[in-house]
Structure formats: structure tokens, C-alpha cells
Amino acid sequence: MTSILDQLRTMTTVVADTGELAAVRKHKPIDCTTNPSLVLKAFDAADSRAVLEAEIERGRASGQDPAAIAAALPIALGVELSKLIPGRISTEVEANLSFDAKASVARALEIVEAYAARGVGTDRILIKLAATWEGIRAAEVLQRQGIDCNLTLIFSLTQAIASADAGAFLISPFVGRITDWFKKAEGVDSYAAAKDPGVLSVRAIYDYYKSNGISTIVMGASFRNVEQIKALAGCDNLTISPALLEELGSEAGVLPLALSNEAAAPTLRQTIDAPKFRWDVAIDPMANELLANGIRGFDQDFRTMLGVLDR
Template sequence: MNQLDALKQFTTVVADTGDFKQLAQFKPQDATTNPSLILKAVQKPEYAPLLQSTVAQWKERPMDEVIDRLLVRFGCEILATIPGRVSTEVDARLSFDTSATVTRAERIIELYQAQGIHIDRVLIKVAATWEGIKAAEKLEQRGIHTNLTLLFSFCQAVACGQAKVQLISPFVGRIYDWYKKQAGASWDEAARSGANDPGVQSVTQIYNHYKHFGIATEVMGASFRNIGQITALAGCDLLTIAPELLAQLAASEALLQPALNAEAARAMALPAVQYDEAGFRYALNEDAMATEKLAEGIRSFAADAVKLEKLIQAV
């Protein structure tokens, strides 16, 4: 059995791509997209007709609506290929505006429903800022499920659990990137791999906290740099993996055992943690890596949203 098939026995495998033509070969349960992935996909020649037809149909509408319609068009194509859910992201420029995030999320869901897609097959992706978490809390109360992204710190995960969000996406690779860059020449790749990888440690801590305290929010490790990070998180609720890493897992016959265990987490002696807004902001501020990576991630997704707008204007 290859490692991909082995992984699927104890973790829901999710494809991290906007390229729905690639999906069928890996048979993932779910798929995630973000502005960067959609931007990458629409620049491929095979997706040009999809971009052109969507823009031609809706070009009289405001730009934000055209973008949402394009995202939903990709989401519907992905849902035709997979049995589970697709994650579609709210514009990152709304990351600090709770009410605008809620409004935009509701429109995205309405657009999916107009295409006959059931509400339970869509996760609305929102950046895990305090405002984003509050928006997600409101959306969940209205039956709209959310995926809190750009999650780098324990305090973000705790606040998401308190808000009863459906799913969180802690970013393994970006955490790893930050620590590696900080260490510079003193970074020891072998010593900081597998279970000692700082990104893997972050997700493991969050997973154990959720399982110990019976928090229903799903943990989906994201943003992987190598398959060692993936195999070190085998047993996590879900893992969202780029197609090139899915291919590496499918090509490997190495033995794969679960690394995370819900039962073991329930038996751990862990302190209860809760955050109000002030406590959350202070804890996030104390974590230099999470503060920098959250800000950088929002800037990057916002920049790609602007590039997508320019592509649409050029059609």
C-alpha cells in the first residue's frame, strides 16, 4: 500500500488546489482553494474559457461580485469531482471587518445554492483575526460552516474552538519557514524534522487541546513543505496537501503509522485555556512568528485578489 492510501485510513485527505482537472487522480475527500491558488489556475490556458465566460456573463456587476462568481464557478467544478466539501475564501481585504465578512460569506453561499449546491458542501474560509473569528461565530450560528485560515498560534486555535467554528487550517509550512529563517545558518534540518518540526509541534498541541477538552472543531493541517511534515501529522482530522506532495505520497511505499491519537490526548493533563478579546490580542502579540505570518498572509492574499481583479478587467 502506498503512503497516500495508508494516510487515508486515518486522516481525511484534502487537495490544496484550484486546478480541478488534477483532482481525480488523487481521489481526495475535500478540496481547498485560496485567492493565490485560483489566480494560479486562471492563468493556465485550459481555464481561460471558464474565466472568459464568467466575466462575459457578469461584467456589468461590481468587481467584488464578479470575483465571488468566479470563485464559486471553480468551487462548483471542484465539487463535481470530489465527494466532500470545498473551501472558498472571503476577500482577505475584509479580514478586520466582521460585518463585511459575514455579508460576503452569505453571498458566496447564496451563489452556491443558486447552483444547487447544498450548504453543507461549502466551507467559507476566513482569516483567523479576532474580527474573522467573530464573523465565523455568527456564520456558524446561521448554519454556514467556516474554515479559519492563516492560523499560526495556539491562541487563534483556542478562540476558534470557543467560537465553535467547523474547521481550522493551521499552517505547518509557514511556521517552519519562519523558524528556519530566524535560525539562519544555525538551523539543523535533521534535528527540526518530523515530530520536532515547529509547524508539526504547533498542530500537535492544538489537536491534543481540542481532543482533550472535547472541542468539536476539526483540525486540518495545511501548507506543507515536505512529506515528512505530513507523515508526522498522520491521524490528524484532515490534512490539505498540494498535488505535487500528494504525488510523492502516492509514489512511496514506506510504512505509515498514525502519529496523533485522540484517545491519548484525552488522557493528557492539559490546562484549560480561554481568551477574551484583550487576552487574545495580547497572546497573539506575544507570538512574533504568528503576528508576522498572519499579517504577511493577509497582505499576500490581498495582493493576489488585486491581481485577479486586473486579470478580470483585461478579459
């Protein structure tokens, strides 16, 4: 019998949530994603660390300051990852630009140019932006220029709707972080997969998109256990850590299809403008807190990289 992971691959595009080259070689995902957190973790893997250290040395030799070198590290790693996969690399616009649409567009164009200089075209990358109102507006501009975007830190249906209205290529709703928030708020240790708040959030977004003919890809992210992943089998994409890929690859059994276009629950189409977006996020304590925490976390990891380079 084929493994759960092999069965999942027939239903869903599997993405590796790692910057570790060895893990990507082993698990053979279609796409990969990078962010400051994953770059920091990649320093712990010998082959990935070698790529990052070589980039640091090149940057220092050419007189670049630490901020410029830190900004280049995800791109250097992304180039190497692109050699191992058939799909795309998501590369993040720095979190401190999350509330500046114009600066986010400018930085995204720099990322595109940096990849092009290393032989990687726009068809192989996704520009990753935090799903603030400004991040969504930046994605709208970039999509019109033919640059596909991944809107990340999605914690609410409102963010997902606004992202689709902007023509985003892909969104990343964060399953595990939502689950963690509700576990703490409700004082519970765990949820059955069918009642897991993170899983239910992705299902609601998936149903909205599919029942309204929206082409934006839904990529579930930030998983805490394999049961969450199984409960979203059939979702367009799922980005999964190496540890959970290992677990899925070693498990036998039958994986039922959980999501499909045909079974999507009909959902009324909405329009999200700036006041509604800001209001909906502001009055949702989970989405409000997790969006802010996510931006702070990515920014802190970028600053940690800067600290390493300042030594």
C-alpha cells in the same frame, strides 16, 4: 504494499490544496479548498482556465465590474470542484474584510447565496475566514445560522482556542509557513519532523482539542515536504498540494499513526477573550508577522486578479 497516500487516507481525511480540476480528478480527495492564490494558479491548468474564462465572459456580458467578477471566480471554480468530490469546498471571504466582523458575515451570506443559485447547498461548502478576532466573531455568528466555517491563517494555540470557543467547524493551521519563519529566525536549513516547529504547533492544537473534547476539526495545511505530512498522520484533515500528493502516492513503506484521540496529551482548558487574544498574538512575533503577511498575501492575489480583469 499500499502507498503512503493510501495508508494516510485510512487515518486522515485528505483534502486537495488546489483549484486544478485535473489534479482533483486524479487524486480523488474528500474536500477541496480555494483562495485567491489557488484561483490564480488554476489559470495555468487548461480545464480550470476554461471554467474561469467562461465565468469572466459571463460577468462581462452581464455588465459586472471587475471586482464582482473577481469575487465570483472562486465560486465558479468551487462549483466545478463540488462535482468531483464527495465533501466540501472551502471558499474565502475576501482578505480586506478580515477586521470587519459585520461585513464578513454579509459577504459570507452572499457566497452562500451565490452557491445556492448554482445548485450547491450549504452542506457542501465551508466559509473560509482569516482567524483575526473579528474573523472569529463572524464565524461565531455564521455557525449559529447553520453555516459551517473554516478559520484559516492559524499560527498559534490562542487562535485555535478562540476559534473552538466560537464553535468553528474547522481550523487550518499553517505548518510550512511556521517552519519557514523559524528556519529564518534560527538560521537553520531544516528540522527533523519530530522537532519541526510547524508540526509541533499542529500537534499542540490537536492535543488541546482532543483532550478537552472539542469537536472542531483540525486541518493541517501549507506543507513543505512529505515528512511533515507523515508526522501528522492521524490528524483529522490534511490539505495537500498535488505535487506532494504525487510523492505520497508513489512512495511505498509503512506509515505509522502519529496522532490519535487516545494518545492526545492532557492540556488545561483556557478561555480567550479579546484582550488576551490581541495580547497573545501581538507578543508572538511569529504569529503576529505571519497572520499579517497571510492577509496581505491573499489581498494582493485578489488585486492581481483584478489587474488581469482590468486588461
